[in-house]
Amino acid sequence: MQKQMESKTKSNILVGLQMTCIILLLVMIPMWEVGYIALIVATGGFFLGCWAVVSMKLDNLSVRPDVRQNARLVKSGPYRVIRHPMYTAVLLTLTPLIVDHPSTYGIIVWIVLLLTLLYKLNYEERLLKNHFEGYASYMLKSWRIIPYIY
Incomplete structure (x- = not known):
C-alpha cells in the first residue's frame, strides 16, 4: 500500500511538472508572431498527438505513467514505430515555437520539460x-520518442 501511494505521488508530481511547463511555454510564446515553418512543424506535432490518442483509445488513455490493471498494450498507429508518440508530439509541438521565439526563461522551461519527459518515460517503461x-x-522493435535516433 505504501509503495502504491509513493508511486501515485511520483506520478502526480511528474504530470504536474509536465503540465506546468507546457502551459508556461504556451502562455509565454506570442502565437501571432510564430513563423510559418515553426507553425507547420508544431501543427504536425499536434496531429501526431491526436493520432496517438485515437490509436490508444480513450478508455486506455492516461497522462499518468501508472499502468492500470485493465490497460492494453497498444502497438498500432504511431505506436508501431514510436513507444511514446504523445511525448514526441509534445516536443514536436513546442520545440519549433521555442526555436522561433527563443528566450532564456523559455529555454529553461523547455529543458525542465524535456528532463521531466525523459524521467517520466524511463519510469513508465519500467x-x-x-x-x-x-x-x-x-522495445526491441520500436523507438522511444525519435525514430532512428532514440
Missing part, C-alpha cells in the same frame, strides 16, 4: 515492462 509480458520484445 512499469510497462513489469505489467506486460511482451513489452521487452516490443
Whole structure:
C-alpha cells in the first residue's frame, strides 16, 4: 500500500511538472508572431498527438505513467514505430515555437520539460515492462520518442 501511494505521488508530481511547463511555454510564446515553418512543424506535432490518442483509445488513455490493471498494450498507429508518440508530439509541438521565439526563461522551461519527459518515460517503461509480458520484445522493435535516433 505504501509503495502504491509513493508511486501515485511520483506520478502526480511528474504530470504536474509536465503540465506546468507546457502551459508556461504556451502562455509565454506570442502565437501571432510564430513563423510559418515553426507553425507547420508544431501543427504536425499536434496531429501526431491526436493520432496517438485515437490509436490508444480513450478508455486506455492516461497522462499518468501508472499502468492500470485493465490497460492494453497498444502497438498500432504511431505506436508501431514510436513507444511514446504523445511525448514526441509534445516536443514536436513546442520545440519549433521555442526555436522561433527563443528566450532564456523559455529555454529553461523547455529543458525542465524535456528532463521531466525523459524521467517520466524511463519510469513508465519500467512499469510497462513489469505489467506486460511482451513489452521487452516490443522495445526491441520500436523507438522511444525519435525514430532512428532514440
